[in-house]
Amino acid sequence: MDHNSNSYIPKLAKIIEIKEEVGGARAVKTFRTQFIEDNGFIHKPGQCAMLSVLGKGEAMISISSSPLEKDYLQFSILKMGRVTSALHETQEGDVIGIRGPYGNSFPMEKWKGKNLIFIGGGIGLAPLWSVLSTALGKKQEFGNLALFYGARTSQDVVFKQELEELKNKMTVHLSIDVEEPDWKEYVGFVPLNILDKKPSPKNVITITCGPPIMIKFVIQNLQALGFKDEQIYTTVENKMKCGIGKCGRCNIGLHYVCKDGPVYSWAELKNLPQEY
Amino acid sequence: MDKILLKKAFPQWVKKLQAYRLIAPTKDGNIWIYEAVTTPEDIDLEFLTTALSPKKIIFPQREVYFEFEKGDNDNPEIKETLPEDDPTIVFGVRPCDAKAVTLTDMVFGGDFEDVYYWKRRNQTYLVGLACNTPPNPNCFCLSVDGSPHSKDGLDILLTDLGDKYYVKSFTKNGDKLLNLAKNLFKQPSAANKKELQKIQTESEKKIIRQINNLKKVPPKLKDMWDSPFWDEEAMSCLRCGICTYMCPTCHCFDINDEVHSSAPLKGQRIRTWDTCQFPDFTMHSSGHNPRPDKASRLRQRIMHKFKYFVEKHKNYQCTGCGRCVTKCPVSIDIIEVLEKVRDYGS
Ligand SMILES: Cc1cc2nc3c(=O)[nH]c(=O)nc-3n(C[C@H](O)[C@H](O)[C@H](O)COP(=O)(O)OP(=O)(O)OC[C@H]3O[C@@H](n4cnc5c(N)ncnc54)[C@H](O)[C@@H]3O)c2cc1C
Ligand code: SF4
Numbered sequence: 001m002d003h004n005s006n007s008y009i010p011k012l013a014k015i016i017e018i019k020e021e022v023g024g025a026r027a028v029k030t031f032r033t034q035f036i037e038d039n040g041f042i043h044k045p046g047q048c049a050m051l052s053v054l055g056k057g058e059a060m061i062s063i064s065s066s067p068l069e070k071d072y073l074q075f076s077i078l079k080m081g082r083v084t085s086a087l088h089e090t091q092e093g094d095v096i097g098i099r100g101p102y103g104n105s106f107p108m109e110k111w112k113g114k115n116l117i118f119i120g121g122g123i124g125l126a127p128l129w130s131v132l133s134t135a136l137g138k139k140q141e142f143g144n145l146a147l148f149y150g151a152r153t154s155q156d157v158v159f160k161q162e163l164e165e166l167k168n169k170m171t172v173h174l175s176i177d178v179e180e181p182d183w184k185e186y187v188g189f190v191p192l193n194i195l196d197k198k199p200s201p202k203n204v205i206t207i208t209c210g211p212p213i214m215i216k217f218v219i220q221n222l223q224a225l226g227f228k229d230e231q232i233y234t235t236v237e238n239k240m241k242c243g244i245g246k247c248g249r250c251n252i253g254l255h256y257v258c259k260d261g262p263v264y265s266w267a268e269l270k271n272l273p274q275e276y
Numbered sequence: 277m278d279k280i281l282l283k284k285a286f287p288q289w290v291k292k293l294q295a296y297r298l299i300a301p302t303k304d305g306n307i308w309i310y311e312a313v314t315t316p317e318d319i320d321l322e323f324l325t326t327a328l329s330p331k332k333i334i335f336p337q338r339e340v341y342f343e344f345e346k347g348d349n350d351n352p353e354i355k356e357t358l359p360e361d362d363p364t365i366v367f368g369v370r371p372c373d374a375k376a377v378t379l380t381d382m383v384f385g386g387d388f389e390d391v392y393y394w395k396r397r398n399q400t401y402l403v404g405l406a407c408n409t410p411p412n413p414n415c416f417c418l419s420v421d422g423s424p425h426s427k428d429g430l431d432i433l434l435t436d437l438g439d440k441y442y443v444k445s446f447t448k449n450g451d452k453l454l455n456l457a458k459n460l461f462k463q464p465s466a467a468n469k470k471e472l473q474k475i476q477t478e479s480e481k482k483i484i485r486q487i488n489n490l491k492k493v494p495p496k497l498k499d500m501w502d503s504p505f506w507d508e509e510a511m512s513c514l515r516c517g518i519c520t521y522m523c524p525t526c527h528c529f530d531i532n533d534e535v536h537s538s539a540p541l542k543g544q545r546i547r548t549w550d551t552c553q554f555p556d557f558t559m560h561s562s563g564h565n566p567r568p569d570k571a572s573r574l575r576q577r578i579m580h581k582f583k584y585f586v587e588k589h590k591n592y593q594c595t596g597c598g599r600c601v602t603k604c605p606v607s608i609d610i611i612e613v614l615e616k617v618r619d620y621g622s
């Protein structure tokens with residue numbers, strides 16, 4: 001981290017690839033970017049970056065690529081408001097601004113030798129993807145890897161192709177919320193899929209990202225299956241502007257999520273006020 | 277360094293200080309504001325609490341981060357706009373407002389130093405004026421580890437001794453400002469020192485508003501998260517945000533783009549003051565709001581100032597200037613709120 005430089009100035013980066021993941025009202029696109037000058041940064045899994053569309057503003061987005069991937073940064077973005085819509089309107093070759101990386105990261109060093117279960121919902125697969133692909137890249141350091149992933153409908157599933165390929169490398173449990181004619185896998189919310197598959201808590205770390213309501217019930221159900229608070233990791237989102245603990249916006253009690261988060265173990269998070 | 281300056285020599289010193297940008301309290305209708313002055317007569321040292329504190333000089337309400345435009349190859353160009361070199365003296369700073377600057381220093385310092393803040397801060401000299409009588413009936417500095425003659429954050433402190441000022445310099449920068457007009461300053465006599473003592477003691481007695489045992493508040497707040505107390509206290513709040521905009525210690529801000537021309541694209545990224553008392557301060561794009569009501573926002577204001585900041589920076593994030601008490605249109609009185617917290621459940 002370059003502490004002497006001006007933290008608020010984004011670095012220019014070129015969009016080298018755009019992939020449409022989901023269309024319609026809850027559109028998601030995945031972007032790959034490269035810094036124009038060789039002045040990028042090295043992130044850790046779980047960290048985020050502030051993306052700028054000049055004239056529109058900034059949005060905090062999880063870096064979904066693994067740090068092992070040196071050629072580009074990847075972001076998967078749900079179209080929500082001003083900035084994310086402007087990002088969805090960009091074309092390959094366009095230049096955006098990026099500053100970061102911000103926040104803490106998943107403590108993967110502490111997880112060596114353990115089995116990892118990734119649990120994602122909707123766009124929450126994006127922040128998971130960085131840690132998941134890092135674990136895959138260092139597979140010998142970990143035990144078994146498994147993924148639970150769910151979306152509202154089959155249309156809303158992100159990383160469809162990557163998920164198919166992933167099935168050759170780890171156990172993948174997919175789900176959608178309501179029945180669809182051609183759907184062969186689980187139907188029901190992600191937390192229920194977990195109860196259905198009953199993973200053993202032995203020597204396991206779980207990492208869960210998704211909508212707050214999903215996270216809440218995932219944690220409840222993991223606890224019901226005997227998982228300890230220290231075995232459950234998640235990420236928190238709060239509205240952010242500065243990303244560096246100055247603008248006073250993203251706090252949960254004493255914590256600034258932009259600096260002290262977004263990654264928390266449930267053992268830590270359960271002691272913080274419900275302010276996210 | 278302790279000195280005496282006769283009031284009749286005061287204009288001569290001010291003329292020397294005008295080698296710098298000089299900002300001082302001036303009267304504007306019924307209120308006092310800190311503004312650039314051009315003659316010693318513009319300065320009104322009989323001022324009551326100014327509308328805004330000198331925070332606005334170091335952390336202005338609007339700061340341009342950078343300018344942007346679409347360059348030749350259609351790629352955006354970014355031009356950093358740091359504050360200019362403009363050494364500035366803020367003259368007539370109340371001790372509470374000076375202490376507040378030491379608190380914003382803590383926020384804008386640490387890791388990720390804020391270059392805009394520090395560019396201004398490092399070229400600002402703070403010359404204080406002790407409060408022989410409280411400039412606001414709601415002053416309560418004594419309760420928050422301050423005093424009407426505290427030196428925290430100041431380079432120099434003046435105390436009015438009738439026909440003269442007792443001048444104390446605490447820093448090299450302070451000495452530098454005195455040395456601009458060396459021959460105007462005399463050595464204080466034993467009698468001057470005694471008079472200073474007396475005035476300081478008396479000035480403390482004139483402060484009516486106090487909170488005894490404020491130190492009981494931070495631990496008390498720990499168990500008050502879910503209390504109905506916040507609903508009751510915040511009931512009348514209008515969410516105007518004045519309490520925080522007037523506050524010398526509040527530092528929350530927003531960042532936005534201002535577009536001056538869309539084709540070709542040209543504009544600025546700016547930061548502006550913001551407040552935790554506005555509902556959309558924390559509202560996500562989805563509409564979800566972790567602080568959805570007035571109660572949770574008042575709780576944030578009190579918790580931040582009297583719990584989180586204390587735990588993080590070992591100081592209350594409040595210096596007792598009394599502005600929020602005086603200005604709140606529905607008379608939400610932070611002193612009363614804190615007293616109720618202190619006595620809550622006992
Ligand atoms: C740590 C973190 C990681 C995130 N990761 C992703 C991701 O990988 N993919 C993704 O699609 N989205 C992610 N988000 C959410 C994303 O930041 C918001 O959807 C986005 O900021 C909305 O901006 P907007 O201008 O499109 O919406 P508008 O509603 O127009 O936003 C207005 C302003 O509010 C701010 N804002 C609004 N909601 C949020 C929010 N939830 N979080 C932060 N700032 C907000 C924006 O910065 C913007 O300045 C993440 C948020 C956080 C805090
Ligand atoms: S000044 Fe008073 S009414 Fe306005 S936001 Fe503050 S507490 Fe509420």
Ligand code: FES
Binds near residue numbers: 240241246250257258
């Ligand atoms: S985003 Fe500004 S303090 Fe966290």
